Amino acid sequence: xxxxxxxxxxxxxxxxxxxxxxxxxxxxxxxxxxxxxxxxxxxxxxxxxxxxxxxxxxxxxxxxxxxxxxxxxxxxxxxxxxxxxxxxxxxxxxxxxxxxxxxxxxxxxxxxxxxxxxxxxxxxxxxxxxxxxxxxxxxxxxxxxxxxxxxxxxxxxxxxxxxxxxxxxxxxxxxxxxxxxxxxxxxxxxxxxxxxxxxxxxxxxxxxxxxxxxxxxxxxxxxxxxxxxxxxxxxxxxxxxxxxxxxxxxxxxxxxxxxxxxxxxxxxxxxxxxxxxxxxxxxxxxxxxxxxxxxxxxxxxxxxxxxxxxxxxxxxxxxxxxxxxxxxxxxxxxxxxxxxxxxxxxxxxxxxxxxxxxxxxxxxx
Amino acid sequence: xxxxxxxxxxxxxxxxxxxxxxxxxxxxxxxxxxxxxxxxxxxxxxxxxxxxxxxxxxxxxxxxxxxxxxxxxxxxxxxxxxxxxxxxxxxxxxxxxxxxxxxxxxxxxxxxxxxxxxxxxxxxxxxxxxxxxxxxxxxxxxxxxxxxxxxxxxxxxxxxxxxxxxxxxxxxxxxxxxxxxxxxxxxxxxxxxxxxxxxxxxxxxxxxxxxxxxxxxxxxxxxxxxxxxxxxxxxxxxxxxxxxxxxxxxxxxxxxxxxxxxxxxxxxxxxx
Numbered sequence: 001x002x003x004x005x006x007x008x009x010x011x012x013x014x015x016x017x018x019x020x021x022x023x024x025x026x027x028x029x030x031x032x033x034x035x036x037x038x039x040x041x042x043x044x045x046x047x048x049x050x051x052x053x054x055x056x057x058x059x060x061x062x063x064x065x066x067x068x069x070x071x072x073x074x075x076x077x078x079x080x081x082x083x084x085x086x087x088x089x090x091x092x093x094x095x096x097x098x099x100x101x102x103x104x105x106x107x108x109x110x111x112x113x114x115x116x117x118x119x120x121x122x123x124x125x126x127x128x129x130x131x132x133x134x135x136x137x138x139x140x141x142x143x144x145x146x147x148x149x150x151x152x153x154x155x156x157x158x159x160x161x162x163x164x165x166x167x168x169x170x171x172x173x174x175x176x177x178x179x180x181x182x183x184x185x186x187x188x189x190x191x192x193x194x195x196x197x198x199x200x201x202x203x204x205x206x207x208x209x210x211x212x213x214x215x216x217x218x219x220x221x222x223x224x225x226x227x228x229x230x231x232x233x234x235x236x237x238x239x240x241x242x243x244x245x246x247x248x249x250x251x252x253x254x255x256x257x258x259x260x261x262x263x264x265x266x267x268x269x270x271x272x273x274x275x276x277x278x279x280x281x282x283x284x285x286x287x288x289x290x291x292x293x294x295x296x297x298x299x300x301x302x303x304x305x306x307x308x309x310x311x312x313x314x315x316x317x318x319x320x321x322x323x324x325x326x327x328x329x330x331x332x333x334x335x336x337x338x339x340x341x342x343x344x345x346x347x348x349x350x351x352x353x354x355x356x357x358x359x360x361x362x363x364x365x
Numbered sequence: 366x367x368x369x370x371x372x373x374x375x376x377x378x379x380x381x382x383x384x385x386x387x388x389x390x391x392x393x394x395x396x397x398x399x400x401x402x403x404x405x406x407x408x409x410x411x412x413x414x415x416x417x418x419x420x421x422x423x424x425x426x427x428x429x430x431x432x433x434x435x436x437x438x439x440x441x442x443x444x445x446x447x448x449x450x451x452x453x454x455x456x457x458x459x460x461x462x463x464x465x466x467x468x469x470x471x472x473x474x475x476x477x478x479x480x481x482x483x484x485x486x487x488x489x490x491x492x493x494x495x496x497x498x499x500x501x502x503x504x505x506x507x508x509x510x511x512x513x514x515x516x517x518x519x520x521x522x523x524x525x526x527x528x529x530x531x532x533x534x535x536x537x538x539x540x541x542x543x544x545x546x547x548x549x550x551x552x553x554x555x556x557x558x559x560x561x562x563x564x565x566x567x568x569x570x571x572x573x574x575x576x577x578x579x580x581x582x583x584x585x586x587x588x589x590x591x592x593x594x595x596x597x598x599x600x601x602x603x604x605x606x607x608x609x610x611x612x613x614x615x616x617x618x619x620x621x622x623x624x625x626x627x628x629x630x631x632x633x634x635x636x637x
Binding site: 069072073074093094095097098100102104107109111112113114118122125126127128154 | 379380390391466468469
């Protein structure tokens with residue numbers, strides 16, 4: 001498989017002039033600007049093979065948009081090398097533009113006052129697509145995205161979901177090899193999101209379009225992309241699967257035990273009259289209780305799930321037991337808030353088993 | 366290369382077509398805009414007439430001659446405002462971040478920017494120019510026409526339009542660094558337009574030189590008009606120089622285009 005995106009040690013530093021406050025501050029800022037340097041992206045490397053679907057995840061201001069702008073040739077990196085589809089973006093921007101498609105979730109490329117079909121027709125000329133190819137694509141995309149119902153409606157009258165479908169069609173009319181999506185499902189309802197995801201999977205399967213997707217929605221990541229790249233503070237923190245990160249930082253799983261009602265009366269109770277389990281094993285704690293259910297949280301490394309069930313079963317009569325996996329959103333939130341993957345944190349808290357040690361080692365190369 | 370230019374022209378026409386169709390969606394708005402703009406520019410013309418009216422002549426210029434100069438410059442500006450509307454609105458494009466999308470297309474940035482707007486309502490100024498021209502002709506019963514003069518007139522109008530559009534482009538290029546339209550740009554565009562509506566000879570020689578040789582707006586409006594009215598050119602320049610106006614306009618436009626290209630490349634390296 002050939003490499004679609006090859007980015008090595010990308011960095012982008014912006015020089016931002018600081019406006020001084022006050023009446024004369026504005027004048028002083030022009031004459032003698034106080035410039036500070038903002039490192040938007042630091043030493044970021046990324047390899048994407050043709051046909052892959054990769055998601056770019058990170059808090060706002062992490063450097064995702066800056067990275068995408070560098071990959072598309074809009075911004076020139078301060079240092080580092082990029083090759084996309086074999087071209088160097090900053091030197092061959094226009095050639096590259098005919099091979100990629102970009103969809104911004106919050107800004108449309110369609111003409112606002114005219115019917116959708118007018119925009120789709122004009123794009124044929126903007127991208128110099130042969131008539132036959134354009135008609136074929138229009139028909140295919142029209143049926144996959146179900147555009148017929150609103151293809152003659154002015155874009156300003158479309159709902160967000162319809163407009164997003166229109167933008168997707170617009171971005172794919174010229175058969176790009178690579179598709180960048182910047183928050184494609186933002187603001188959409190559940191049904192619309194599902195349709196867009198289905199569409200992306202089909203287009204990836206049918207046309208082999210490589211997809212790089214920026215998103216805050218973890219469902220997008222889990223349903224579309226086996227591979228997730230986490231960016232924060234301009235650095236790539238993680239490049240791997242969702243499952244692996246959930247396992248690594250998922251930390252605690254939750255066991256929900258449904259106790260036999262007869263048991264409950266025999267147990268100790270807290271101030272609100274809910275049952276409490278005494279003498280829980282090390283690493284297990286009770287989260288809450290709503291009779292007859294008790295939520296227990298246990299660390300992965302504290303004791304295996306079946307042992308906890310056995311322990312419970314030995315002491316109390318259980319009616320039912322279920323497990324809850326940690327929400328990937330909580331995992332991501334912890335990574336952002338606690339800086340779990342930042343090199344400084346990792347240096348202070350090295351992981352302690354072999355598997356994790358390997359992951360840690362590969363990340364610090 | 367020629368193929369490319371033809372392709373770009375084709376594309377420009379299609380982009381304009383989209384603009385026209387979009388603006389025609391709001392027909393009543395459009396009509397009101399055209400009429401309003403016609404009235405506003407008409408008032409400007411009336412103001413000048415009232416200014417010059419009480420005097421038989423100012424610096425040797427009769428009211429008919431002033432009307433003639435005004436009408437020709439008005440037509441030049443009207444054309445430039447019509448076709449250069451996309452350039453005029455470039456500060457909005459930059460501020461809204463829409464220039465990123467321009468860079469993501471396999472087409473030249475300038476073609477897209479010029480094609481991004483075509484303000485039909487600016488027809489008001491062109492109409493006013495034509496009307497003013499009619500009035501000027503009535504006020505100048507003694508004006509003689511030669512075949513050369515008939516050729517020079519449209520050339521002069523178009524050259525003036527090209528120079529003014531190039532000035533708009535310079536102003537737009539500045540937006541890469543300043544984001545919003547600066548007062549400097551407004552001085553050159555609106556200020557220039559105002560100043561050139563009056564005979565150049567009323568200004569001091571420094572300003573005259575500026576608008577003749579630095580920003581050659583006067584070269585493509587005042588000088589052709591002098592030739593058409595049979596008047597002497599400033600600084601004793603030969604009358605035939607009026608026919609050099611398209612060349613001057615072209616050179617200035619190329620310089621402006623080069624500065625624009627520099628701006629586009631610089632945008633890529635610093636971002637917004």
